[in-house]
Amino acid sequence: MIRKPIHTYLAIAALVLISLGVIFLIIRDSGVETDDTMELIDNGVDDQNPIVDGIHVSTGLVEGEGLEEVVTNCTTCHSSKLIIQNRMGKEQWNATIRWMQETQGLWDLGEDQDIIVDYLTTNYPVFKKGRRAVLGDIEWYTLEGK
Ligand code: HEC
Structure with missing residues (x-):
């Protein structure tokens, strides 16, 4: 060699x-980069993240009892859109939360769970009808020409 x-x-x-x-x-x-839908977002209901006209601007969630708990616990991993798009009853919400806890690393919500589920079922109720109800009581108005 x-x-x-x-x-x-x-x-x-x-x-x-x-x-x-x-x-x-x-x-x-x-x-x-990491999938930005999974990026931890620093949300809150405070001066930086105000509520304007009944909407929490940074998440788009409607104002209501439990909003703070939802913002704190439910908008850190994914967009609030995922929440708003899903209309579920109490049992389904609890099952979804259990699923996220078992598979996605969601923490134990303790007493906040009931508050959160109440907020969701109250403010984002299940759509009752297969299609939108026929509009009634419409006040028609004339579009002004340019
Ligand atoms: C620790 C991270 C984490 C937290 C906190 C979290 N989730 Fe999720 N969640 C996930 C992941 C991951 C998915 C799956 C995302 C996907 O499919 O793109 C998911 C999916 C969902 C879905 C869609 C379920 C489906 O069937 O498609 C809903 C609705 C939801 N989350 C609501 C919530 C609510 C309400 C809270 C607050 C209680 C919450 N999430 C908190 C991680 C989290």
């Missing part, structure tokens, strides 16, 4: 190290 001089090995080692460094930099700067 032909023995290569030591500096050949040193050169190879240096090359490997440089390559690893370059790969590290590429990965670090390539903007590989």
Whole structure:
């Protein structure tokens, strides 16, 4: 076997190290980001996140008893849209919460669970009809021309 001089090995080692460094930099700067729907959002009901016209602006949730608990516990992992889109009864909400606790790392809500489920079923009740009810009592108005 032909023995290569030591500096050949040193050169190879240096090359490997440089390559690893370059790969590290590429990965670090390539903007590989976590799914932003799962990013922790700092929500709250406070001066930075006010309620305007009955709507909590930063989440779009309607004002009501339990809003604070919902904002604190339910909008850190995913958008409030996921909540607003889902119309469920009490049992289904409790089952959904249990599912998130068992599989998604949702914490024990303690006494807040009832408050949250009440808020959801009160403010986002199940749609009763398969289609929208026929509108009644419509006050028609004329669109002004330009
Ligand atoms: C620890 C993180 C976490 C918290 C906190 C959390 N969820 Fe979720 N939730 C998830 C994940 C993950 C999903 C699945 C998301 C997806 O499918 O994209 C989910 C899904 C949902 C869904 C959709 C379920 C379905 O059947 O599609 C609803 C509704 C929901 N969450 C409501 C809530 C409510 C209400 C709260 C507050 C009690 C809450 N979430 C708090 C992680 C969380």
